[in-house]
Amino acid sequence: MQDNQPRTITPDTLPEVITRYLKAHRAHDAATAVTAFTDDATVIDDGNTYQGTAAIERWLGRSATEFSYTIHLTGTQQTDTAHYIATHHLEGNFPGGTIDLRYQFTLRDNLIEHLLIEP
Structure with a gap:
């Protein structure tokens, strides 16, 4: 396995x-x-x-009410013990109607320290 290359894992891991x-x-x-x-x-x-956390909670509340959409987990990967990627397919009433997004997580002390969401 190459260093720092994400590898596919099952969602339950x-x-x-x-x-x-x-x-x-x-x-x-x-x-x-x-x-x-x-x-x-x-x-x-x-x-x-x-x-x-205050800004993140406001973002979460706004994203929950701004558009109606369904979200399905389509893939999961792990780079190392602190870095994970969860790919989601979204469909809804937002511009474009469908999108696949990569949720890139960095963990610290068993909590999410950084989350980057991008296509």
Whole structure:
């Protein structure tokens, strides 16, 4: 295996904190989803950066109400013990109607320290 190359894993081998976040995110449960993040966590989504749990909770609440969509996990990968990728297929009433997004997680102390969401 090459160094730092993501390898495919099964969804049930994702760390609990990522699974908890993804389930809460799909359920539009911002209060539970935010508990998966470190206090100083950063989320980058759609070109915007959200720093800290208060900003992340506002982002989660807004993203849950801005558009209606379905989200399906289509793939999971692990680079190392702190870096995971969960690929999702979204369909909804947002511009374009469908998109595949890569949720790139960095963990610290069993919490999400950094989340980058991009196509």
